[in-house]
Amino acid sequence: MSWEFVLGQFAAQFGLWWVIVPAILLGIVVGILPGFSPQNTLIMLLPLTLAVPVEQAMAFMIALYCANHLAGGIPAILVKIPGSGGAAATTLDGYPMTQKGQAQQALVLCFTASVFGGLITTLATIALLPWLSQIGLYLRSVEMVVVMLFGLTLIAVIAGKDTLKALIAGFFGLLIGVIGTDHIYNTPRATFGFLELYDGVPLVPALIGLFAISEALVMIEEKMIVDKSGRARALAARWSDTLEGLRLSVAKWWHIVWTSFVGLFIGLTPGAGASIAAFVAYQQSRLWSKHPERYGTGIPEGVIAPEAANNGVTSGTLVPTLALGVPGGSTAAVMMIVLQYHGMVMGPRLFATNPGVAYGVFISMAVAYIFMIFTILPLARYMSRVVLIETTYLAPIIILVTIVAAFGERQYLFDMALALVFGVIGYIAHKTNYHVTGILIGILLGPIFEQYLVRALRISQGDLTVLFSSTLGNFLWAFLVLSLVLPLWRNYAKGRDPSKKQERAGR
Amino acid sequence: MKNPLGADLVIPALALGFAVYFFVSIADLAWEAKANGVVIGGVLIALIAIQFMRTAMALVRKQGDLGFGPLWLPRDALAKRVGMVAITVLFIATLNWLGLTLGLLAALFGALWIMGARGKVLIILPLAVAAAVYLLFVVLLNSNIPHGPIERLFS
Numbered sequence: 001m002s003w004e005f006v007l008g009q010f011a012a013q014f015g016l017w018w019v020i021v022p023a024i025l026l027g028i029v030v031g032i033l034p035g036f037s038p039q040n041t042l043i044m045l046l047p048l049t050l051a052v053p054v055e056q057a058m059a060f061m062i063a064l065y066c067a068n069h070l071a072g073g074i075p076a077i078l079v080k081i082p083g084s085g086g087a088a089a090t091t092l093d094g095y096p097m098t099q100k101g102q103a104q105q106a107l108v109l110c111f112t113a114s115v116f117g118g119l120i121t122t123l124a125t126i127a128l129l130p131w132l133s134q135i136g137l138y139l140r141s142v143e144m145v146v147v148m149l150f151g152l153t154l155i156a157v158i159a160g161k162d163t164l165k166a167l168i169a170g171f172f173g174l175l176i177g178v179i180g181t182d183h184i185y186n187t188p189r190a191t192f193g194f195l196e197l198y199d200g201v202p203l204v205p206a207l208i209g210l211f212a213i214s215e216a217l218v219m220i221e222e223k224m225i226v227d228k229s230g231r232a233r234a235l236a237a238r239w240s241d242t243l244e245g246l247r248l249s250v251a252k253w254w255h256i257v258w259t260s261f262v263g264l265f266i267g268l269t270p271g272a273g274a275s276i277a278a279f280v281a282y283q284q285s286r287l288w289s290k291h292p293e294r295y296g297t298g299i300p301e302g303v304i305a306p307e308a309a310n311n312g313v314t315s316g317t318l319v320p321t322l323a324l325g326v327p328g329g330s331t332a333a334v335m336m337i338v339l340q341y342h343g344m345v346m347g348p349r350l351f352a353t354n355p356g357v358a359y360g361v362f363i364s365m366a367v368a369y370i371f372m373i374f375t376i377l378p379l380a381r382y383m384s385r386v387v388l389i390e391t392t393y394l395a396p397i398i399i400l401v402t403i404v405a406a407f408g409e410r411q412y413l414f415d416m417a418l419a420l421v422f423g424v425i426g427y428i429a430h431k432t433n434y435h436v437t438g439i440l441i442g443i444l445l446g447p448i449f450e451q452y453l454v455r456a457l458r459i460s461q462g463d464l465t466v467l468f469s470s471t472l473g474n475f476l477w478a479f480l481v482l483s484l485v486l487p488l489w490r491n492y493a494k495g496r497d498p499s500k501k502q503e504r505a506g507r
Numbered sequence: 508m509k510n511p512l513g514a515d516l517v518i519p520a521l522a523l524g525f526a527v528y529f530f531v532s533i534a535d536l537a538w539e540a541k542a543n544g545v546v547i548g549g550v551l552i553a554l555i556a557i558q559f560m561r562t563a564m565a566l567v568r569k570q571g572d573l574g575f576g577p578l579w580l581p582r583d584a585l586a587k588r589v590g591m592v593a594i595t596v597l598f599i600a601t602l603n604w605l606g607l608t609l610g611l612l613a614a615l616f617g618a619l620w621i622m623g624a625r626g627k628v629l630i631i632l633p634l635a636v637a638a639a640v641y642l643l644f645v646v647l648l649n650s651n652i653p654h655g656p657i658e659r660l661f662s
Binding site: 432 | 526541602648
């Protein structure tokens with residue numbers, strides 16, 4: 001691959017701005033709504049993408065896909081409603097920033113982390129594609145069980161004051177995640193007799209209920225979602241706040257880089273998705289932080305980590321799709337349909353027979369991210385004004401519009417009712433300090449964890465030692481143990497530090 | 508005022524009920540189908556038992572009572588909260604007859620009224636939101652959401 005080829009591809013993709021910009025705007029609108037995933041939107045738009053030349057179709061789909069990943073963080077920050085599973089971890093620090101009157105800064109952090117996280121990993125993918133395509137082959141069910149456990153440990157990490165309540169919430173979520181038919185015999189488990197639950201608990205209604213509806217039911221108590229000082233800050237929002245967000249992003253550039261690579265590596269594995277990447281990145285960010293106790297209170301790193309990882313996934317997902325012919329996710333599967341319709345054969349030969357399309361996909365992604373920062377950054381100031389709307393108007397709109405959005409993913413009325421049930425559960429959890437994020441992590445990761453665990457055990461005919469049978473897996477186990485022991489050791493060391501002891505005694 | 512510990516037991520009670528139902532539903536399945544659920548359910552029940560014991564000890568020490576205060580309080584928000592849930596149930600139940608646009612229009616009107624909105628906004632806001640949702644879900648995304656008189660009129 002020569003420089004002339006790469007530069008020519010970049011020039012060609014920039015020439016498709018008239019396809020990319022509308023796709024970004026559509027992706028943002030769809031991404032803000034929790035019920036509409038990029039794959040649903042792309043399926044609805046298949047007649048359009050199949051009718052135009054493949055380069056234009058791919059540019060459109062990729063721009064929409066990336067914008068969708070970015071936009072999920074917007075409602076997560078402003079009203080604690082993640083637009084997608086990948087943005088659920090963003091609520092942990094994004095919403096507290098909004099409550100402190102720093103919505104604009106949080107949005108800018110979200111945009112820059114998403115764009116630069118996505119851009120850096122895309123460029124890395126272009127440079128390292130032959131090697132990256134092999135990584136997916138090494139991450140098998142055994143290794144993925146450990147990767148899932150990284151995400152699941154976040155249940156304990158976000159516990160705050162009451163670990164027992166967080167664990168109950170997490171395991172409750174995990175058990176809800178087991179609802180549906182099993183992965184081997186397809187026998188239904190705990191479906192309450194509903195056929196709609198045979199595929200498991202759908203993510204979107206759970207997300208909408210636990211976050212949007214429960215939050216709306218709680219916000220009724222206050223006139224506004226921000227306090228007086230937060231309101232004053234939001235009213236006085238200026239362009240300087242956007243610049244402040246940019247300054248914070250530059251200051252945390254290394255954080256954006258390494259957490260985006262967490263997303264890339266998780267994205268390389270077929271089936272693993274943005275939500276896992278975002279939670280693992282948040283957990284790792286907190287683990288290696290000098291001030292882990294500040295996570296969850298509204299700090300920039302807590303927004304950067306999940307958003308950079310969420311967008312690092314986008315290029316990773318496409319690597320197995322193009323290089324191996326195995327779609328890395330449902331959106332990648334739709335893209336594969338379009339490519340195959342145009343006569344492209346997925347797999348290693350694609351890079352030799354159609355390098356323009358194969359590498360063009362990633363170059364198109366890089367160009368989409370470049371366009372995206374200029375399209376969305378100026379909007380942060382105006383988007384942050386949402387917090388000034390009184391809850392009298394905001395709560396009914398959130399409840400009823402998100403209930404409609406719950407219909408979007410599977411088109412079942414049942415899902416709307418399910419979202420309301422989760423809303424009531426989320427409300428009770430919220431009011432009694434059982435972490436709703438813990439429940440969601442369980443629902444999100446539980447089924448995937450089970451899928452990999454059962455697959456590994458099936459291969460070993462029930463022998464649990466299979467989980468320690470691979471070098472990479474054992475390395476990940478060691479790293480997982482380190483992740484769990486390090487915070488405990490830190491607390492112990494703090495306890496022994498005389499200056500810290502005095503500090504605590506003085507409080 | 509005593510610490511209302513009863514509210515803290517609602518989620519564990521729901522989880523316990525679900526865990527018991529889960530175990531009953533998987534009793535006759537192959538080990539691959541129930542292994543994960545048994546482990547998770549087992550740990551969950553153990554955690555719930557600890558929470559119940561913790562609450563019982565707090566009650567014995569008179570550190571709280573079995574009140575459910577946090578779920579109802581503040582009282583002035585309770586009627587709004589119940590009203591919003593009731594309207595949402597009604598909206599879902601009547602969606603097949605009213606369709607998305609008319610159903611949402613009526614539900615938003617009712618919800619805003621319950622929330623205390625009065626005047627022009629009570630008409631303008633539901634109209635604007637219902638129109639936007641109609642454009643996005645029905646016109647642009649061609650969703651299969653139930654169609655009612657308004658959708659049929661414009662189709």
